[in-house]
Structure formats: C-alpha cells, structure tokens
Amino acid sequence: MITVIEPICTGNSHEKVNSGFIYGLRCSFPQEKIKFYADKSHIKAIQSILEHDNIVIDEIEFYPIEFESKLTFSGIIRYWYLFKNVLNRIIDSGD
Numbered sequence: 001m002i003t004v005i006e007p008i009c010t011g012n013s014h015e016k017v018n019s020g021f022i023y024g025l026r027c028s029f030p031q032e033k034i035k036f037y038a039d040k041s042h043i044k045a046i047q048s049i050l051e052h053d054n055i056v057i058d059e060i061e062f063y064p065i066e067f068e069s070k071l072t073f074s075g076i077i078r079y080w081y082l083f084k085n086v087l088n089r090i091i092d093s094g095d
Helices: 015-028 040-052 073-093
Strands: 002-006 034-038 060-064
Touching: 002 015, 002 073, 015 034, 015 040, 034 040, 040 060
Parallel strands: 002 034, 034 060
Antiparallel strands: none
16 A cells, blocks of 8 residues: 655646656556545646546545645644544554
C-alpha cells in the first residue's frame, strides 16, 4: 500500500505534477494499491488530468480532506490534527 498526502494544493494547483507523480508510482509499483488524500477540488483536478491524458490507474482510492490554509497558531494546530487523524487512519487500516 502506498499512501500519498497532499495537504497544501487545492484545485488546479500542481495538478499536472501530482498526477505525474501518481502515474510514476503506478509504473514503479504496479501491484501496490494507492491511497491519495487531498482537498476535494484537487482530487477532481487530478482525476481530470488523468482522464484528459488517457491514463487509467487501477487500485487507487481518493480520500478528500479539509485542511486549514491559515498560517496562524490555531491553523497550525488544526493542520497537525489533520495529519494525526490521517496517520491514525493509515495505522488502523493496517496499511
């Protein structure tokens, strides 16, 4: 199992790079499942790029996450909890 977390990009920000990264993972590890955690709008952008480029990636699961974009003390604390929750999900799933 390969888990990718994109906690910063939303929408069409770096979607071409991230879709290429996911494709590279698939080519390098064809038998592994991939879990991709990102903002819902970024997941949609990644899926659109893959579809546009006629790239089919089997065994990938997309998990939308919401993250705090404010660089305040409370925003950083919420960001830390987001990572903690995602990592706990990964551990609980046995991946």
